[in-house]
Amino acid sequence: MPGFGRSPPYADVMSDDESYELLGFDNVLLPVGDLGEAVGFYERAGFTTGFRLDEAGIALLKVGGETPGLLLRQEDEFGHRPPPWPSPRVWVEVPDARAAAEALTAAGITLLDEPSPVATGWAVEIADPWGNVLGFTDYSKRPELGRRP
Template structure:
């Protein structure tokens, strides 16, 4: 077991179709860092950080609704309630209305393969928020 954890490398999300997944995540506001169709992967940028979301094709994976027991990835945004409006306007329906959390607000959405992403803000605890 490693003696210290240094940080995230990437968060891998299984998807059934790379082109469909890239299109979906671009509508959700992500920028593509790289795309290797022959390898079945695409990297999505998350802010100014080098790690990001890595979409990886599993050709046997079919569309499915999100399962509550599955892992969730929450990413910091400036205003989660505004992000919820932007998602809906882009055709990416939030799972629910933005909800209050200890640090601010969060909105979650699911991709067609059931991967759940949350956009969360630090409006209640701005001293913890990223500044860049």
């Protein structure tokens, strides 16, 4: 990994006026302490498991019909912890964030706060047992910006 003040490894093949193109997300990796517990938590939160490779310590959770997903990666010494503040957050779009909050609560998942209005609609957040924060947001105020079901 390059250190401060050092050029990135590709610097000698790219001129200052060249760049690379970001094509989209591959996957979002989330560290977890126990793969089985994590898969159970996320399935209760509404995610579907795309695949699970226990020998590699990974499981892919699907997010809608998109190819990228949430990749859970087991870290053996990673115990339960509250979410650090500030913490990176991964938000996914849902048709109705307030209905998602009700479903999450019914599944025994604690909300970090009650659903709140945002510029595009409503949002609610949860944290997994390892402090990874996930948000569920809708586009009820700006449906033209949201995905079409």
